[in-house]
Amino acid sequence: MIGNEIKIARDFLLQNEVVAIPTETVYGLAGNALSEMAVSKIFEAKNRPHFDPLIVHVGQVSDVELYVEEIPELAFNLMENFWPGPLTVLLPKKTCIPDLTTSGLQEVGIRIPNHPITLELLKSLPFPLAAPSANPFGYISPTSAEHVEDQLGEKISYILNGGKCAVGIESTVLRVQHNELEILRLGGISVEDLQRFTSNIHIQQHSSSSPASPGMLSSHYAPRKPIYVGNIRELMHSFSSQKIGVLSFKEDFKVESQRILSRTGNFTEAASNLFAYLRELDQMNIDVILAEFLPDENLGRAINDKLKRASA
Numbered sequence: 448m449i450g451n452e453i454k455i456a457r458d459f460l461l462q463n464e465v466v467a468i469p470t471e472t473v474y475g476l477a478g479n480a481l482s483e484m485a486v487s488k489i490f491e492a493k494n495r496p497h498f499d500p501l502i503v504h505v506g507q508v509s510d511v512e513l514y515v516e517e518i519p520e521l522a523f524n525l526m527e528n529f530w531p532g533p534l535t536v537l538l539p540k541k542t543c544i545p546d547l548t549t550s551g552l553q554e555v556g557i558r559i560p561n562h563p564i565t566l567e568l569l570k571s572l573p574f575p576l577a578a579p580s581a582n583p584f585g586y587i588s589p590t591s592a593e594h595v596e597d598q599l600g601e602k603i604s605y606i607l608n609g610g611k612c613a614v615g616i617e618s619t620v621l622r623v624q625h626n627e628l629e630i631l632r633l634g635g636i637s638v639e640d641l642q643r644f645t646s647n648i649h650i651q652q653h654s655s656s657s658p659a660s661p662g663m664l665s666s667h668y669a670p671r672k673p674i675y676v677g678n679i680r681e682l683m684h685s686f687s688s689q690k691i692g693v694l695s696f697k698e699d700f701k702v703e704s705q706r707i708l709s710r711t712g713n714f715t716e717a718a719s720n721l722f723a724y725l726r727e728l729d730q731m732n733i734d735v736i737l738a739e740f741l742p743d744e745n746l747g748r749a750i751n752d753k754l755k756r757a758s759a
Contacts, residue, residue: 449592449606453568459604460572465489467581467595468568469609470560472533472617472635473588473722474595475504475578476603483545486577490547492602495584500550501577502535502618503557506569511557514541514575522623524644531561533618533635548577558618564609580617581606585669587726587757590615590719594726615719616749633749635718668722670729674736674758682737689734694724696741704731714746721750725757 456466463485465478476493478485480503490497505511508526511518515538518526522536540555549555557575560566569576580588581595581603589595592608600606619634619641627647630638641648672692675682679693679700692704697712699705706724708717728736738754741747 448604449596449608451564451608453564453571453607456568456605456607457571460485460568460576463488464604465492466604467589467592467599467606468562468565468576468578469592469607469612470504470562470565470578471531471612471614472560473590473612473615474581474592474606475560475565475576476581476595476599477504477576477578479572480504480548480575480577481543481545482574483547486545486547489577489579492599493579493582493584495579497547498550499579499584500552500556501548501579502620503544503548503555504560504565504569504576504578505557506559506566506572508559510575511538514544514555514557515539516541519623519625521626521628521645525621525623525641526559528644529636529640530559531566532559533561533614533616534558535618535620535632535634537620537622537631554622556620561613562609564607568607587668587670587729588617588722590722594723611719611723613719614715615721615723616746616753619749633752635746635749637745638748639745668725668753669757669759670725670736672729672733672736674725674738674754676738676740676754676758679737679739686735686737690732692728692731692733692736694728694736694738696739704728704733708741708750714741714750717741718746718750721753 468477535556535558537554590612614635617634619636620632622629630650740751
């Protein structure tokens with residue numbers, strides 16, 4: 448059931464049920480992060496492997512110290528500057544966070560989402576929310592309430608409708624070590640944004656079968672139709688005998704089944720359209736999706752990372 452009643456969502460959450468919530472990144476499948484029962488329902492509804500940790504969402508910076516052992520100065524500066532927003536920080540967890548929530552890891556990813564409805568919901572609850580993307584594990588992340596209903600409608604109690612997600616790709620996940628940032632997942636905060644606070648930034652490139660954060664598995668965000676990423680004109684020649692769909696950055700390839708991320712070449716617009724356009728192409732009468740990488744800068748890095756994992 449889709450609705451905009453915060454009280455209904457709150458009541459379900461207080462009963463250890465799971466609900467879908469809007470954020471600025473994607474819709475999350477939320478449950479009480481301190482309850483193993485609620486967290487188990489999240490894993491079950493998504494068919495998510497238990498080795499893939501969940502991100503914990505809080506309503507204000509002062510809540511963080513309730514759930515983590517320490518906050519390094521650089522981490523605190525990032526929180527002050529980017530929260531609410533698409534940044535997740537890994538910190539040593541307190542024992543009140545169940546091991547199930549963090550897949551047995553001693554760090555918890557934590558953030559404040561930038562969506563007025565979900566912020567109001569979080570501030571009304573006596574616990575934080577674990578909330579991975581509200582989609583079957585490995586599939587394209589949802590950026591509208593309708594996307595959630597199409598995929599998980601029968602498995603969850605309520606979908607809190609907050610409209611289309613403004614950012615459209617997941618949060619950047621990082622770990623702070625001394626004065627160095629290790630980026631574990633590229634996302635809605637760019638490397639250039641983070642460089643204002645430190646030049647010591649390392650991007651974790653390899654995929655992991657035992658990930659420290661969500662979004663690190665080699666195959667993720669994937670449509671059901673095969674997707675190939677490269678030079679679109681060359682790919683069109685290679686797949687000339689098949690029905691093709693095209694996902695381009697800004698160029699019009701004059702094919703019937705096509706989505707252009709941003710005709711003006713705007714990275715922010717491209718990111719906000721990425722998952723919705725992948726989903727639309729996946730539902731078309733085509734055999735394959737042909738896509739291209741964006742310039743490897745700004746949010747283009749995060750979009751390229753999603754495309755690599757979608758095509759893995």
